[in-house]
Amino acid sequence: MTRLDDELYRVGPIQLATFGRGWRIVHASATGVTRVLPLPTVERLVRCQTFKPLSAHARERLAEWVTARRTQQSRVSIVGAFLAEALVSLLRRSRSPLAESTEVHLLEETLRALAGEGFLVGRTDTRRRLRADEAASGSGRIEAIAIPTADRPRELARCIESYAANQAAFGRRSRLIVSDDAREDAARRRTRAVVETTEGRFGIESRHLTRRDRQRFAERLAREIEAPPETLAFGLLGDPRLVHSTGANRNAILLALPGQRLLSVDDDTVCRLGPARPPGETAGCALESRLDPRDHRFFPDREHALADWPAASEDLLSLHESLLGRSIQRVALDCGPDDAVLLDEADDAVIEDVVRQRGRVLLTTTGVAGQSGVRWPWRLLEMERPWARQLLASEELYRATLRSPEVRAVVSRTTLGNRSLLASTFFGFDSSVLLPPFLPVLRSQDVLFTRVLRRCHDDAYLGHLPFTLVHDPLDDRSLPAHVLWQHPGIELAYVLADLVDHARISAWGEPAARMVRLGTHLSRLASLPARDFVERVSKTCLERQAGRIVRLQRRIDALRDAPGFWVTDVERHVSELRRVVSGSLPPPQDVPGPPEQAWRLTQDLVRLYGGLLSVWPRVFEASHRLAAREKGLLSVD
DSSP: OOOTTTOOEEEOSEEEEEOSTTEEEEEETTTOOEEEEEHHHHHHHHTOOSOBOHHHHHHHHHHHHHHHHTTTSOHHHHHHHHHHHHHHTGGGGOOSOGGGOOHHHHHHHHHHHHHHTTSEEEHHHHHHHHTOOOSOOSOOOEEEEEEEESSOHHHHHHHHHHHHHHHHHTTOOOEEEEEEOOOSHHHHHHHHHHHHHHHHHHOOOEEEEOHHHHHHHHHHHHHHHTOOHHHHHHHHHOOTTSSOOHHHHHHHHHHHSTTSEEEEEOTTEEEEEEESSOTTOOOOEEEEOOSOOOEEEEESSHHHHHTTOOOOOOOHHHHHHTTTTOBHHHHHHTTOSGGGEEOTTOOHHHHHHHHTTOOEEEEEEEEEEEEOOOOOGGGGGGOOSTHHHHHHTOHHHHHHHHHSOEEEEEOSSEEEESSOOOOTTEEEEETTSOOOOOOSSSSOHHHHHHHHHHHHOTTEEEEEEEEEEEEOOSSOOOOOTTHHHHOOSOOHHHHHHHHHHHOOOOOOSOHHHHHHHHHHHHHHHHTSOHHHHHHHHHHHHHHHHHHHHHHHHHHHHHOTTOOHHHHHHHHHHHHHHHHHHHSOOOOOTTSOSSHHHHHHHHHHHHHHHHHHHHHHHHHHHHHHHHHHTTOSGGGOO
16 A cells, blocks of 8 residues: 555545635535635645645645745744644644644645545545446447548548558458538549449448438438428538538538447548557556647658658557547556556546546547648647657748648557547547537537537547557648738637637536537527627637737747747737737638628528537437438438
8 A cells, every 4th residue: 555655646526615704615526525624725725736745735835825925924924824824724633743843744734634534635546446447338349430521532542442451451341431522423423433442342331421312311300300401401511601511521420320339530541550659568548638648749741750650550440449438447447557547637627537437438539640630830839748849949840840730649658538629530439429510611620529529528538549540631731831920710610619618508417408508508699689799709709819828928938948930930929819809800710701791601600500509419319210210321312
């Protein structure tokens, strides 16, 4: 057993309520203990955010206290006031003699008393709880590989062949679904020819879904659930006023095989697995709360990004199956000994999930080698990882990355993230679980999908596998340098994501009820008079832009030895953000038309997406019923 003095602690899952002036009611979820504590004690408690020895927490809290009071009091009075507050706290229940304590020891004993009642949790006990669930959970095979495409037969043929070859190497025969978003008959015929060729060569059962199939299924759904045809057409076909409908194509894939597990991969990817670690070397697993837990290496071009990267002989589908649908406890149990589970980047929500024995992997993904998929270079300005140092070591590499990021981005070990953003380039999912619909139109649907998922499933985790797949688009996706200065980072998907984050709705109930409430909230917002709608949206989005300004300024302060070319870029981008914040917010930059017209279209798209969220749980249930009657999406003729 770990000695108490050797144990590492952090604040546990707690609930707070005000109790008069200067006091708080604090409830510890781990033990069920409830206490009334002085506000200063609670403030110090909640600042213990990482696993450390109690003595280290005590020293840090005392240093914070001294710094905060230095301008107001002398050192003597500081210590006196500090000890007085400590005595008011749980110290009175401590067994250590007061006469033997220094001010740090006094605070340490207060923290020890809090730990004894579950307000602080130990790392050893947290790992033990994490591994307590030995029941096999969520096991199941992936039944299909789904590929969204639109008139890219060359990329599609390369993609299908690579994934089919991986299946053949490991005796797998999961079916192939190609969801085709092409609008012209000639393009559809080209795609069908590719699918049929692959089917004949590899003997894989395949299905070529077209927009006509999705239209017929939308009509069938409308009759089944008596939902507005306009809403269902938007969800599965997009909007005729806009060109891109990739999200609608992904929504069809979500409904294609109800009750089964699928792997969705983009048509410009290649199934060439690259390991994050040497073969046979294990690294345990990690529970994380960062938006992007991957390590990044940047390269001047794609040739260098893909060169000298060893191929792993692994069954891709089995890798996803090892995580998909499993509890976080089951994944941790499969990782090896207790010390193989890393919790250094876990937030309060992860610790609470461990304590309450909940948390499930609803989505799985791999890392990427090649084109990163980052569409706007301003994201690279906010880097807070050690890999920022590598990117900034060379201005030539930095400029090349801004134009078109070529990377190897992958976790070093199996990682479960409760706040990770999904990159839908390749992801595994279980269609027996209600997942939100993608924004049917425009770009950056991943951001909105992830935000809605978190609001509906507060126990959802994204499982990151320590392998890369290749993302190798054949078209030129480089951006001109001036985009960094002209683009303020406002797209429709981000606008909707901000509105979802700020929605004041009840977190009570099942995911379906939460999704409906989110949809109702957006629909009501979109029903406001045009001027009020723009004002509400502008207020929400400008808050995000203001937050970005603060973060970028902090990055400059934190990277004091950063090269001048990066500092200049950040300052120019901040100037652009300040210009946006100081004036009237323009409509989302990806919504076409002059400002007034673009705002009207934005309002209508918010209305349509709100309506889609409101009916999606019924669409999900209806797709299962129709599939059981052999009238599902794959049965449409």
